[in-house]
Amino acid sequence: MTNPATTNIAPHSTFAAGDADQSATSTTAASPAQSSGQGSTSIADVVVQKIAGVAAREVPGVFDLGGGASRAFGAVKGRIPGASASAGQGVSVEVGQKQTAVDLQMVVEYGSSIPELTKNVRNNVIDTVEQMTGLEVVEVNINVNDVHIPGDGSDGDDQGTGDRVQ
Numbered sequence: 001m002t003n004p005a006t007t008n009i010a011p012h013s014t015f016a017a018g019d020a021d022q023s024a025t026s027t028t029a030a031s032p033a034q035s036s037g038q039g040s041t042s043i044a045d046v047v048v049q050k051i052a053g054v055a056a057r058e059v060p061g062v063f064d065l066g067g068g069a070s071r072a073f074g075a076v077k078g079r080i081p082g083a084s085a086s087a088g089q090g091v092s093v094e095v096g097q098k099q100t101a102v103d104l105q106m107v108v109e110y111g112s113s114i115p116e117l118t119k120n121v122r123n124n125v126i127d128t129v130e131q132m133t134g135l136e137v138v139e140v141n142i143n144v145n146d147v148h149i150p151g152d153g154s155d156g157d158d159q160g161t162g163d164r165v166q
Contacts, residue, residue, distance in 0.1 A: 052104070059121045
């Protein structure tokens with residue numbers, strides 16, 4: 001015959017100790033609230049998209065995010081009073097219950113080492129998204145689609161406004 005008090009205490013103490021160990025070693029484990037029926041948390045795609053966009057832009061050597069069309073649209077939108085370019089421009093994400101994947105379209109500054117830059121961007125995006133959301137980032141795909149050369153004017157922001165002819 002088993003003691004009911006011992007049976008009830010063992011699962012509870014195992015649950016609490018297991019959660020403490022998991023939270024100390026990993027940010028991807030389910031939270032105690034989700035595991036214990038205290039409620040659930042869902043994170044919208046746009047939240048992860050914006051976090052990843054800001055994290056990517058924080059890395060020195062990243063000129064801008066997005067392809068040519070989205071950068072041009074962002075530049076036009078940025079000139080409208082009260083409007084601002086989206087933090088998620090050039091970023092697409094897939095968000096699941098516990099994991100997320102991020103795709104970035106990026107323009108780099110001339111002179112930057114692209115392999116080193118993309119490594120730094122990838123690490124910063126992973127660290128920031130995992131820290132802020134608790135989601136495991138399973139991949140960060142980066143497409144470098146342009147290089148910004150200072151004074152070139154080919155970044156799409158000032159076409160037709162150069163001072164070559166006055």
